[in-house]
Amino acid sequence: MVEAAQIRLLLEQVNDPEIPVLSVLDLGVVQKIYLEANQWIIELTPTYSGCPAMQQIEADILSKLSENGIENARVKHVLSPAWTTDWISKEGRQKLLLYGIAPPVDEVDKSTLFASGPTVNCPKCSSTNTRMVSLFGSTACKAHYQCTECLEPFDYFKCLK
Numbered sequence: 001m002v003e004a005a006q007i008r009l010l011l012e013q014v015n016d017p018e019i020p021v022l023s024v025l026d027l028g029v030v031q032k033i034y035l036e037a038n039q040w041i042i043e044l045t046p047t048y049s050g051c052p053a054m055q056q057i058e059a060d061i062l063s064k065l066s067e068n069g070i071e072n073a074r075v076k077h078v079l080s081p082a083w084t085t086d087w088i089s090k091e092g093r094q095k096l097l098l099y100g101i102a103p104p105v106d107e108v109d110k111s112t113l114f115a116s117g118p119t120v121n122c123p124k125c126s127s128t129n130t131r132m133v134s135l136f137g138s139t140a141c142k143a144h145y146q147c148t149e150c151l152e153p154f155d156y157f158k159c160l161k
């Protein structure tokens with residue numbers, strides 16, 4: 001008999017295709033796992049609307065479960081409340097830093113985001129002496145930064161609320 005905890009363990013091995021160091025659990029997109037009429041329901045909140053990674057995540061979850069003999073599962077989308085970058089786990093933020101991506105910071109003043117970007121610590125040397133090079137990095141959910149101290153270019157995972 002399969003239990004929700006086992007499914008959770010398997011989901012720990014399913015990674016965000018855009019940021020492979022983050023599991024879907026780190027990302028905070030998995031809301032609930034439960035059995036309904038002999039079918040496992042994985043409740044998933046999409047991150048950025050229209051983010052192409054979500055379809056991939058969904059397919060990866062189902063194939064991971066299927067590889068482990070769990071065929072009776074499906075993904076159910078939960079759109080409300082909307083996902084925010086606050087849902088990225090503490091562990092996930094550490095993993096982002098180690099991967100060289102600055103985790104989201106609270107962007108109090110949205111207007112500064114589009115002008116110069118929020119103050120972000122360099123993931124390599126921790127300096128706050130960084131500047132935004134481009135509002136869009138390797139994907140739409142990241143901005144491209146450069147550290148003025150150590151000259152390291154890095155991605156910043158934009159805050160979303």
Ligand SMILES: [Zn+2]
Nearest residue numbers: 122125147150
């Ligand atoms: Zn630096």
